[in-house]
Amino acid sequence: MKKFEYSQINGKSLAYFGLLAGLGLIAVIGVLASWYMEHNGHYVTGMNNQVIWGTPHIFAVFLIVAASGALNVASIASVFSKKMYEPMARLSALLAIALLAGGLVILLLDLGRPDRLIVAMTYYNFKSIFAWNIILYTGFFAIVGTYIWMMMDHNMYKYKKTVGLAAFIWRLTLTTGTGSIFGFLVARSAYDAALLAPMFIIMSFSFGLAIFILVLMAAYNWTGRELGDVVIARLRKLLGVFVAAVLYFVIVYHLTNLYITQRHGVEEFILSSGGIYTQLFWIGQVLIGGLIPLVLIYAPGVSQCRKTLAFVCTLVILGGLAQLYVLIIGGQAFPLDIFPGYEVSSSFYDGVIASYSPSLPEVLLGLGGIAVALLLVTFALKVLRFLPPSLADSVADPHA
Numbered sequence: 001m002k003k004f005e006y007s008q009i010n011g012k013s014l015a016y017f018g019l020l021a022g023l024g025l026i027a028v029i030g031v032l033a034s035w036y037m038e039h040n041g042h043y044v045t046g047m048n049n050q051v052i053w054g055t056p057h058i059f060a061v062f063l064i065v066a067a068s069g070a071l072n073v074a075s076i077a078s079v080f081s082k083k084m085y086e087p088m089a090r091l092s093a094l095l096a097i098a099l100l101a102g103g104l105v106i107l108l109l110d111l112g113r114p115d116r117l118i119v120a121m122t123y124y125n126f127k128s129i130f131a132w133n134i135i136l137y138t139g140f141f142a143i144v145g146t147y148i149w150m151m152m153d154h155n156m157y158k159y160k161k162t163v164g165l166a167a168f169i170w171r172l173t174l175t176t177g178t179g180s181i182f183g184f185l186v187a188r189s190a191y192d193a194a195l196l197a198p199m200f201i202i203m204s205f206s207f208g209l210a211i212f213i214l215v216l217m218a219a220y221n222w223t224g225r226e227l228g229d230v231v232i233a234r235l236r237k238l239l240g241v242f243v244a245a246v247l248y249f250v251i252v253y254h255l256t257n258l259y260i261t262q263r264h265g266v267e268e269f270i271l272s273s274g275g276i277y278t279q280l281f282w283i284g285q286v287l288i289g290g291l292i293p294l295v296l297i298y299a300p301g302v303s304q305c306r307k308t309l310a311f312v313c314t315l316v317i318l319g320g321l322a323q324l325y326v327l328i329i330g331g332q333a334f335p336l337d338i339f340p341g342y343e344v345s346s347s348f349y350d351g352v353i354a355s356y357s358p359s360l361p362e363v364l365l366g367l368g369g370i371a372v373a374l375l376l377v378t379f380a381l382k383v384l385r386f387l388p389p390s391l392a393d394s395v396a397d398p399h400a
Helices: 014-040 055-070 072-078 083-110 114-122 129-152 157-183 196-222 229-259 261-273 276-298 306-333 360-383
Strands: none
Touching: 014 083, 014 360, 055 072, 055 083, 055 129, 055 157, 055 196, 055 306, 055 360, 072 083, 072 157, 072 196, 083 114, 083 129, 083 196, 083 229, 083 360, 114 129, 129 157, 157 196, 157 306, 196 229, 196 306, 196 360, 229 261, 229 276, 229 306, 261 276, 261 306, 276 306
């Protein structure tokens, strides 16, 4: 088996310490934003009795879903024995742990009572999908951490494929659990769908790979290491497949809802009359996050440009955030159908579209979680050997 050498980044330049300082500052601002919301009460946010999951949850769910997808490169190398991906497997696993940590930091600080996490970790209600996800998140840290150990310790390397298979199965289960949080909420017309579980899995592939490509390109460009065209071309094509698959699942999801008479109201809301949610769906999710990236990935003349690929990855990330905003917040804004088939009348917002506007502290908390994830990756690359000195075409094996 071909062996690859790995090394740490130098991490002694002013630019490196400036990057650490900038990410650290954003993370601290996120913590202060959380303190401001907890100290003053959630009335300072855009959340209310109808929209109880706000912008921080968009960032948190995005990072959690992307964490599973970021591990995809390592899974392709270990589980499917594609040797071209082997030298990038360590970075893939590191990024997966960092993204999950960033997402959970946001959730923890958005609870209002972070100390209640102790209750969630010590008392389990196995009828609750939220309790299941606590187990899935902690298990992900343990399994992927062990996976990194197997890859970095030559004495344990023979167990890498077995642990990699376990990590592959666990991450699919984790993403299924995250999608099922919404799929099991039968009271919300926009959620109640078994299709959300597999759709979240393919979303994780797309979002996670887009982040991985950006981190890989930045790490090699900023450290002066060579990154060959063969690796970039393979990752670009893989991203195109995942982006197209996300669009396919979105089409099937909405066509299924349109077939169900009971869902016509929520589909009309999302697709035509939902204001900002309709705009984010068509412009943010479909156009920016789907169609434009597909054109730029496969169009002759620009498909080989690395700057274009970085732009495509950025669009996929923005489209993913828009998709989760429409799904999570738009799903809450649409009125609850508590008694199907009956008209309900009261003085408490029955049949009224809920209003929600993201507040600055919510956005800062979300950005703080992203900064935590990138801070972990940046620091780990300096202290441990995660990157090969070169991924030139002569080093990577395009035919494996």
